[in-house]
Each structure stands twice: as C-alpha cells, then as structure tokens.
Amino acid sequence: MTQDPVEVNMRQLRAFAAVAQHRSVRKAADSLHLTQPAVTRAVRGLERELGLTLFDRSSRGMSTTDEGDLVQLRVRRAIEHLEGAGREMDEAAAAGEPRARRCSLVGQVARRHLQAVIAIADHYTETAAALSLGLSQPSITLALRDLERIVGRDLFLRTSRGMVATTCGQIMVRCGKLALAEIGAIGSDLAASVGLVSGRLLVGALPLSGTVLAPRAISQLAAAHPELHVSVIESPYDALLQGLRCGDIDVMVGTLHPSPPNDMVQERLFDDVLSVVVRPGHPLAQRKRLALPDIANAEWVVPYRRTRSRNVFERAILAAGLSLPAHAIESNTVAMVRGLLRASDRLSVLSRRQALHEQRNGQLTLLPIELAGTELQIGVVMRADAIRSAGLEALLAELRALCEEESIGDLQTAATL
Structure with missing residues (x-):
C-alpha cells in the first residue's frame, strides 16, 4: 500500500468513481461514454498504483472495499x-x-x-x-x-x-x-487506516500570537510521527485565510477573529491578553506599579494595522483617554520586535503567553501595566468543509494537550506580576 502522494491520472479516478457509483463496469462505461475494457484497464491501473484491491467483485456487481471507500471519498470531493x-x-x-x-x-x-x-x-x-x-x-x-x-x-x-x-x-x-x-491526501488516508500518520501538513502561524504554542506542538508532532512532513508559514490573517481557502495550508494557528467567515470553523484553545514589554534594563523595568498615563509619551513598536492585536491595543489606549502613539514603528514578527526594543527605549505589546516566554528567556521584560479590554482568544482555524487528515488531527491533539498542561501555570505566574 502506497504512503506516497498519489500520482494517478484523472482518467483512472473518473473510471473508479463511476464504477463505485454504479457498482458495474458496464453502467460506468455507459455513463462515461467509454468501452468496458477501457474502464476495466483504468480501474486496474489505479489498483496497481495504490497496491490495493479497491473492489470486491462478484456476480452481484462490484462493491468498494474498506480501502475503496477511503479513496472514493477523496475522489468524490475532488x-x-x-x-x-x-x-x-x-x-x-x-x-x-x-x-x-x-x-x-x-x-x-x-x-x-x-x-x-x-x-x-x-x-x-x-x-x-x-x-x-x-x-x-x-x-x-x-x-x-x-x-x-x-x-x-x-x-x-x-x-x-x-x-x-x-x-x-x-x-x-x-x-x-x-x-x-x-x-x-489519498495516500496519507490509506496509511492512516493502518495506524501510520504520514503525508504533508501545512501550518499557517499568525505573527505575534502563535510563536510559543505552535513550535512546541509541531516539534512533538514531528518526533511522534517521523513520516509526516510538516511545513510552517508565518503570514498575516488575510494571506493565511486565502491559503486555507485554496488548500495551500491545512490549519491556521493564532489569534481568532471575532467574526470568522462562514466557510471557516474556529476552535478556541485558550484566552490571552496583551501585555506591555520592554528591553531588559529599561528605565521603566524597575517600577513596581504603572498605569497607562505613565507611558503616555512613550515611543512604541506596534503590530501591523488591521490585525486583531493592533485593534484591541488602540481601543485600550483610547479608552484610557490617551492619544494613539505617534511615529510608532510597525512590526509583525517577534524577532523584529525583540530587536527593535533591545536597540531602544521603545515599548511594545505581545500576547501575555508570548511575553512570559520572552521574560523567562531573558529577552524582554513585562511591565506591570493593565491593558483593559485587550482580551484575545487563541486557537486554530480550518476550512469548515475539509476532511481532517490524520496529521491534522494529531497536531490538534498536541495543541490541546499543551494548552491543558500550561494554562494554569502561566495564569498563576501572570497573576503575580
């Protein structure tokens, strides 16, 4: 049985689908306007390619095997x-x-x-x-x-x-x-039927929100399933949404949209908030208590416009009666935010979980400032009509397990800051 991507031709798939539908080579040939020998050759060619028997053949007709059912589902959707x-x-x-x-x-x-x-x-x-x-x-x-x-x-x-x-x-x-x-996906579906997670999994990570959770989950996934090839791309929401819609990526990880499109389904993994971060040794890092008016004149590094993080940050600033930061630098990657902060006295915002990670590693310092109304839901986004592969289900299981393992400890740590 193949575990590799299927390279069969469309003629074979059409013939297989027609025989599966009509349970007869003759009826399938009539529906396709082909000869019976041509349909038979196409079906047998597909079985050779996959190394499987896709039909139980009897005097009562042709019925799909268990493996044939898996192939039929994907072919019908194609x-x-x-x-x-x-x-x-x-x-x-x-x-x-x-x-x-x-x-x-x-x-x-x-x-x-x-x-x-x-x-x-x-x-x-x-x-x-x-x-x-x-x-x-x-x-x-x-x-x-x-x-x-x-x-x-x-x-x-x-x-x-x-x-x-x-x-x-x-x-x-x-x-x-x-x-x-x-x-x-036919090859990986067939492999999954015998307990092997293989094929390809393409993960889209939203900047500034998926950089702690996704790498750990993907690393554990790769260790547990070495036959699964995982690719990760970090892009803004709109670009990843387009990738989801055309199948370029399988799942998006990061901040959830409050009003997701109808063709998408979201799963919340945990709740987070925005936190203000600075470089280690920043003059404000020694303060035990701060309020937003204390940083009214600060220079900032902020997320890109139209991102969820930028929107809730600006709402929090305006709700406090302050003006939006002037001459702020926009950045959408943690690495660039980190570099810009370490080279200046600017302030920035990251999700609380990301900020705690940066602080534990000595990269950045979290300031004791409350940003009211900046609650974020972190989770995954998938196509609503997609059949989830075994690789995607395995990634979701890793993400859920990590969230359950870490959430209590992180929230307790955050409460002491």
Whole structure:
C-alpha cells in the first residue's frame, strides 16, 4: 500500500468513481461514454498504483472495499471541486458577456491542465511555471490554451507585471488546488487506516500570537510521527485565510477573529491578553506599579494595522483617554520586535503567553501595566468543509494537550506580576 502522494491520472479516478457509483463496469462505461475494457484497464491501473484491491467483485456487481471507500471519498470531493469550478465560472460571467457553453470539466480536465494553471498563477509567466514543474514552456502554453478552450473563457491576462489570473482564472486555480489536494491526501488516508500518520501538513502561524504554542506542538508532532512532513508559514490573517481557502495550508494557528467567515470553523484553545514589554534594563523595568498615563509619551513598536492585536491595543489606549502613539514603528514578527526594543527605549505589546516566554528567556521584560479590554482568544482555524487528515488531527491533539498542561501555570505566574 502506497504512503506516497498519489500520482494517478484523472482518467483512472473518473473510471473508479463511476464504477463505485454504479457498482458495474458496464453502467460506468455507459455513463462515461467509454468501452468496458477501457474502464476495466483504468480501474486496474489505479489498483496497481495504490497496491490495493479497491473492489470486491462478484456476480452481484462490484462493491468498494474498506480501502475503496477511503479513496472514493477523496475522489468524490475532488470531482465536486471541479464541478463547483464550472458553476462558479458560469455565475461569474459579466453582465452582457456571451455565456460560454457549459462543459463538463470533470470529463475533460487532466492533471496537466490543473498543474499548468496553478504554476502560472504562482509564478506569473509560462517560462517560470515550466521551470517549476520541470516541463518545457511550449507544453505549459499548450495546456493553458487547451484548458481555456475547455472552459470557454480566458483564464489569464498578459500585463507588464506578468500573467494575472482573471476572475475565472482565480476560480480555476482555487478549485484546482483543492481538487489536487484531495487526490494528494489519498495516500496519507490509506496509511492512516493502518495506524501510520504520514503525508504533508501545512501550518499557517499568525505573527505575534502563535510563536510559543505552535513550535512546541509541531516539534512533538514531528518526533511522534517521523513520516509526516510538516511545513510552517508565518503570514498575516488575510494571506493565511486565502491559503486555507485554496488548500495551500491545512490549519491556521493564532489569534481568532471575532467574526470568522462562514466557510471557516474556529476552535478556541485558550484566552490571552496583551501585555506591555520592554528591553531588559529599561528605565521603566524597575517600577513596581504603572498605569497607562505613565507611558503616555512613550515611543512604541506596534503590530501591523488591521490585525486583531493592533485593534484591541488602540481601543485600550483610547479608552484610557490617551492619544494613539505617534511615529510608532510597525512590526509583525517577534524577532523584529525583540530587536527593535533591545536597540531602544521603545515599548511594545505581545500576547501575555508570548511575553512570559520572552521574560523567562531573558529577552524582554513585562511591565506591570493593565491593558483593559485587550482580551484575545487563541486557537486554530480550518476550512469548515475539509476532511481532517490524520496529521491534522494529531497536531490538534498536541495543541490541546499543551494548552491543558500550561494554562494554569502561566495564569498563576501572570497573576503575580
């Protein structure tokens, strides 16, 4: 049984899905407008690729095995993403634009089409896309033109900045990524059925809020499951949200949004607040008690605009009757905040858990200032309709265990400061 990413072709998957649906090669062949031998060859080719028997064959028909059920779930979802792309592109047609003929993306789109359009969107030129895939530039151009013929619309505009996806192109890229992600998860699903956590897990960490919790959980996850390949990217909320929607990342860790989008689900792990931090040896570090008016004229390093931390910080300052910091430096990474503070007498804010971590390591000092109304919920964000892989479930278990282990101790420590 394979544990590697599945590299089967779309023809095999379509044939498998049709046989699983109709429980008959003959009926599947009729629905696909193929010959019975062609469908049989495609299904057997998929079974050879996976090293599994996907159907129980009997005189009463063909029923999926347990492994076949797992494959069928992912293949059905991949097909749904492609069908959804066709519907969305039709709905996105501009007023007055001739409606393109409806076509069956599922019946005509191949892996090469999806890989080409995704690579062009990522790299902005056909030449760079070809290099990223190890293909020739003419093959990428041909795949794009073929896909545009299938969908009946232009997917990219050629501009001075390179090739930019049209609205339909953006839909095709997003749905194509989701479809390929479902197919790519088949191998890890099959491995999980025999107790092996493998495959890939892509974690998005929000700056200034996931830098303590996520690394420990991921480190423990990697030690417990060496066959699982974990990648971490730190970006602002909007960028990670886009990554979640197209399957580029599996989970976002950090400060939760008070009004999450309908297509996302959030899980709160613990509550936190913002704390004011300075460099060790800062003149204010010796004070036993401080209030916000005591730092009214301070210079600051603040989170980026439109982040949750920045919003609640500014509300706390204004609620205290103070003016917002003038000439503040904006930074969205703990490393840069740390460096800027250590090189000056500026103040900054971090989540309480992060601030305690920095203080324990002698990097920064937490000031005894109450920032009322800066409560934050820290947790994870996932696509509401996603099937959680074994790797993601294992990460969630590590995060929950760490929160349960540390929360009481951190809150007790915070209460003494």
